[in-house]
Amino acid sequence: MPKETQLADFWKLLEEYKRLVWWSLGSSAVPIAAALASLTPAWPSGVAGVTAVAQLLATVFAFQMLKSSRKRIVTRFMVRGALVLCLLFSIYLLLIALFNYTEPQSKVRYTKGFECTQEALLVFGSKCPFLGLDEIAKANYEEERMWTSPSVSIMKVFIVVMWLACFVTLSVILASFIIFQTGQR
Numbered sequence: 001m002p003k004e005t006q007l008a009d010f011w012k013l014l015e016e017y018k019r020l021v022w023w024s025l026g027s028s029a030v031p032i033a034a035a036l037a038s039l040t041p042a043w044p045s046g047v048a049g050v051t052a053v054a055q056l057l058a059t060v061f062a063f064q065m066l067k068s069s070r071k072r073i074v075t076r077f078m079v080r081g082a083l084v085l086c087l088l089f090s091i092y093l094l095l096i097a098l099f100n101y102t103e104p105q106s107k108v109r110y111t112k113g114f115e116c117t118q119e120a121l122l123v124f125g126s127k128c129p130f131l132g133l134d135e136i137a138k139a140n141y142e143e144e145r146m147w148t149s150p151s152v153s154i155m156k157v158f159i160v161v162m163w164l165a166c167f168v169t170l171s172v173i174l175a176s177f178i179i180f181q182t183g184q185r
Contacts, residue, residue, distance in 0.1 A: 014059065016178045039096065054167060054168050074179070095162060
């Protein structure tokens with residue numbers, strides 16, 4: 001099969017993927033976007049762009065690996081992907097619940113660390129590192145006063161990795177479905 005045909009097939013896959021995403025969002029795009037905004041990681045501010053690139057790469061790899069696969073293999077891949085997605089998303093929600101907080105005045109979201117500073121340990125004792133909003137308010141919502149810089153940085157990266165893993169897995173599942181349904185097997 002010539003290279004042009006393979007690339008043309010990939011462009012068709014991307015077009016079908018885009019149609020499937022838009023169809024699934026339908027008229028509920030605004031509420032879904034608003035809901036996702038509160039679920040996005042607190043850091044980095046440009047996570048949507050990074051997510052889009054990761055999704056595109058996942059789609060490219062799914063196309064390359066599954067374009068000639070049989071239905072049984074694609075189905076197994078999709079089922080396992082769905083199970084992995086459920087696990088990843090559960091872990092992501094747990095991380096957001098435990099390690100994100102919102103400053104009430106500005107509504108800016110921040111990431112908590114998993115290791116308190118010496119000062120915070122003296123003030124809050126056994127509540128560390130899982131400080132509530134009352135304790136965080138006493139430190140003027142300044143994360144560096146409550147948690148060590150490495151622990152905050154590690155949590156930020158871990159939360160973003162889980163976020164990306166969720167969207168990459170979702171992209172692979174959707175791309176697998178489209179690849180098989182458009183006859184790329």
